[in-house]
Amino acid sequence: MIKLLSHLSYVAITSPDVEASVEFYEKRVGLTVVDRIDGAVYLRCWGDYYRYSLVVLPGDEPALSTMAWRTSSAEALEEAARRLDAEGVEGEWFEGHGIGRAYRFVGPWGHSMTLHWDAEHRVAAPAEASIYPDRPEKRSSVAGAPRQLDHITIATSSVDDFAAWYNRVLGFRIMAKTVLDEAPISVFSVLTTNEKSHDLGVVLDGSTRGGRINHYAFWVDTREELLIAADVLLENGIPIEYGPSIHGIGEQSFLYYREPSTLRIELNTGGYRNYVPDWEPNTWRPSLGSNNFYRNSAMPMSMTESFPPADGPSATEEGVPDEIKDALFNPYAKHGQG
Numbered sequence: 141m142i143k144l145l146s147h148l149s150y151v152a153i154t155s156p157d158v159e160a161s162v163e164f165y166e167k168r169v170g171l172t173v174v175d176r177i178d179g180a181v182y183l184r185c186w187g188d189y190y191r192y193s194l195v196v197l198p199g200d201e202p203a204l205s206t207m208a209w210r211t212s213s214a215e216a217l218e219e220a221a222r223r224l225d226a227e228g229v230e231g232e233w234f235e236g237h238g239i240g241r242a243y244r245f246v247g248p249w250g251h252s253m254t255l256h257w258d259a260e261h262r263v264a265a266p267a268e269a270s271i272y273p274d275r276p277e278k279r280s281s282v283a284g285a286p287r288q289l290d291h292i293t294i295a296t297s298s299v300d301d302f303a304a305w306y307n308r309v310l311g312f313r314i315m316a317k318t319v320l321d322e323a324p325i326s327v328f329s330v331l332t333t334n335e336k337s338h339d340l341g342v343v344l345d346g347s348t349r350g351g352r353i354n355h356y357a358f359w360v361d362t363r364e365e366l367l368i369a370a371d372v373l374l375e376n377g378i379p380i381e382y383g384p385s386i387h388g389i390g391e392q393s394f395l396y397y398r399e400p401s402t403l404r405i406e407l408n409t410g411g412y413r414n415y416v417p418d419w420e421p422n423t424w425r426p427s428l429g430s431n432n433f434y435r436n437s438a439m440p441m442s443m444t445e446s447f448p449p450a451d452g453p454s455a456t457e458e459g460v461p462d463e464i465k466d467a468l469f470n471p472y473a474k475h476g477q478g
């Protein structure tokens with residue numbers, strides 16, 4: 141199979157208050173607005189190579205609108221559309237802003253995905269141009285501002301089936317998964333289209349809503365910047381939901397917080413590169429430190445909230461089957477530190 145996809149190119153989300161979200165991205169995350177078209181606001185990190193990497197759209201709830209991957213060639217885009225068609229997935233061709241002729245479909249678990257080959261590269265105006273040739277513009281002057289978009293993590297009712305389908309149809313490599321210590325339930329998996337440990341994460345969703353997003357992530361160059369970002373967020377009254385710490389899977393440093401719509405965003409850095417084309421995914425257990433490398437702090441229950449919110453009475457335990465709560469949130473007490 142030819143390599144179909146090259147990397148995550150942008151994430152489009154909805155927010156009930158677009159201007160509040162956009163102000164947050166500008167002031168607190170360090171992104172810049174590049175376009176406003178028909179209510180959609182297009183933003184970018186200083187190091188993104190294309191015109192934009194985030195689109196904020198008006199919507200009743202915080203939610204994923206679409207996640208976009210750039211294909212490896214024009215031919216790969218056609219081949220991807222053919223493969224989806226052969227799977228019985230209905231998609232549509234459209235002209236996208238800055239991405240030319242693009243293909244959009246909704247996958248079997250309800251997630252909108254956009255594929256495109258054309259991409260308008262960032263050309264900075266003289267005032268924003270970097271003194272360094274490889275940089276699309278000057279480094280942001282916002283402390284801890286991310287360099288570029290990094291990955292997205294969605295929620296689905298079957299982690300293994302989701303991973304297998306995107307592997308088989310679109311060629312995502314499956315890099316690792318987490319299975320509970322107590323029961324053969326897959327709660328997390330990571331997939332990638334390139335040498336990063338993941339550009340697509342998958343978490344278990346026990347709710348009845350399809351197409352949900354758990355978070356998406358930006359990349360900072362160094363752990364020092366991630367720690368500075370944490371410091372500056374706290375100084376400005378922005379709570380940190382989880383971290384800073386290190387994931388066992390992928391070995392990235394992480395930090396999670398929420399934007400005004402309540403959607404979760406992550407800052408991410410470090411981790412390994414993996415170039416092995418026939419990589420066999422390892423199975424982790426929570427007690428091995430899949431989520432927390434140091435195996436010494438439990439993940440807050442709020443991290444299971446995905447978006448839009450699940451139907452149900454609990455705001456903090458939504459989407460999490462009762463039988464896995466303890467196994468997921470307190471693996472170290474029962475299993476020690478291995």
Ligand SMILES: [Fe+2]
Nearest residue numbers: 293341357406
């Ligand atoms: Fe993540």
